[in-house]
Amino acid sequence: MAIVQKTVRSAAITVAALFIGLSLFGIVAVWMLDRKAAETAQKAFGVIESATNVVSAGVGRVHDLVETSRTEVRQAFETITAVGPRARENGPVLNALNDRLETSLAPRIAQMQQTLAPVRDAVGTISNAVSLLNSLPMIADRAPRLATLDETLKRLEGLSADTTQLRGTLRALVAEQKSEIAPETIATLSELSQRIDTRLGEVQASVQGVRTDIADLQVRLDARKTRMLFVFNLLAMLATLMLAWILYSQIVVIRHYRRAADERARA
Numbered sequence: 001m002a003i004v005q006k007t008v009r010s011a012a013i014t015v016a017a018l019f020i021g022l023s024l025f026g027i028v029a030v031w032m033l034d035r036k037a038a039e040t041a042q043k044a045f046g047v048i049e050s051a052t053n054v055v056s057a058g059v060g061r062v063h064d065l066v067e068t069s070r071t072e073v074r075q076a077f078e079t080i081t082a083v084g085p086r087a088r089e090n091g092p093v094l095n096a097l098n099d100r101l102e103t104s105l106a107p108r109i110a111q112m113q114q115t116l117a118p119v120r121d122a123v124g125t126i127s128n129a130v131s132l133l134n135s136l137p138m139i140a141d142r143a144p145r146l147a148t149l150d151e152t153l154k155r156l157e158g159l160s161a162d163t164t165q166l167r168g169t170l171r172a173l174v175a176e177q178k179s180e181i182a183p184e185t186i187a188t189l190s191e192l193s194q195r196i197d198t199r200l201g202e203v204q205a206s207v208q209g210v211r212t213d214i215a216d217l218q219v220r221l222d223a224r225k226t227r228m229l230f231v232f233n234l235l236a237m238l239a240t241l242m243l244a245w246i247l248y249s250q251i252v253v254i255r256h257y258r259r260a261a262d263e264r265a266r267a
């Protein structure tokens with residue numbers, strides 16, 4: 001009988017020691033997992049933040065270019081309207097206007113296209129990061145769509161064509177050197193100017209909308225990040241408390257059997 005009790009006691013102590021070891025390992029593993037999950041989330045959020053900065057800077061640059069271009073187009077049409085009745089006398093003015101459009105407006109539209117290229121890449125990066133974060137708990141948000149920027153780039157291509165036509169019409173007008181500009185030509189230039197101005201306004205509104213969407217997304221994700229990291233730490237703490245309770249209970253078991261063995265030995 002004594003041998004059976006001794007065997008049971010040894011087995012219980014061994015099992016308790018095993019559970020103690022597993023509990024200690026579990027506590028370490030829980031916090032390592034919590035740290036790894038937090039690092040992964042922080043990395044994804046950091047990518048979004050960096051891409052957001054790229055979008056903000058690019059949109060700001062495009063906004064300034066659009067503002068300058070719209071002002072220049074309006075001034076060009078006002079100049080053409082003003083000198084139309086005396087085109088021959090104002091040949092130098094028309095020549096200067098044509099040169100200005102050649103050297104500033106067209107290159108500025110090209111700059112818009114070049115500036116929006118990295119913005120589109122940044123929005124794509126944000127979309128991929130949001131898709132990755134959506135796999136984590138409590139993160140469910142809509143990834144920004146690239147369709148808006150693609151449409152904006154198409155508008156810029158149309159702007160390039162309109163600008164070329166405007167410069168071509170003005171160049172032909174300068175070459176003809178007529179005494180006055182025909183109403184049909186004025187109408188054509190007016191239509192082109194208004195169309196360019198309208199498309200520039202659409203580009204401006206589009207990129208501003210993208211920046212607003214990205215900024216709103218950043219605010220939402222910041223709130224979710226704070227909540228998610230809190231929940232990660234809370235779960236790790238609860239798991240630690242549970243494992244600590246298991247560890248403590250097994251220590252109690254070991255102490256109980258050792259006390260029983262000591263009492264039996266003294267008896």
